Amino acid sequence: MQETITAVRAGHMTQKTAADHFEVPLGTLAKKLLGHASEMLHGAGRPTELLKSDDQLATFLKASASYEDGLTKIEVLHVIQNYIVSQNLKLVGQMKN
Known part of the structure; x- marks a missing residue:
């Protein structure tokens, strides 16, 4: 930038x-x-609890995408929610079905 x-x-x-x-x-x-935004800072929104180092989740989601039917959006959201709960991360908001 x-x-x-x-x-x-x-x-x-x-x-x-x-x-x-x-x-x-x-x-x-x-x-x-x-001057309405800092030249040095980037990104918007809330900070994420998921880190780039969460390879286990990323690997599972990539593998799931390779299946013939893959996962639906709701299934992906459930997988992520379950991962967040299993890792004791803070949930922000509720998932809608």
């Missing part, structure tokens, strides 16, 4: 061209250039 901002501020590219070239959302770039 910093390269994108630098390219626009230096006048080397328009916002649209820079967003396309560096593959960043145009709206996010515009907000950062206007």
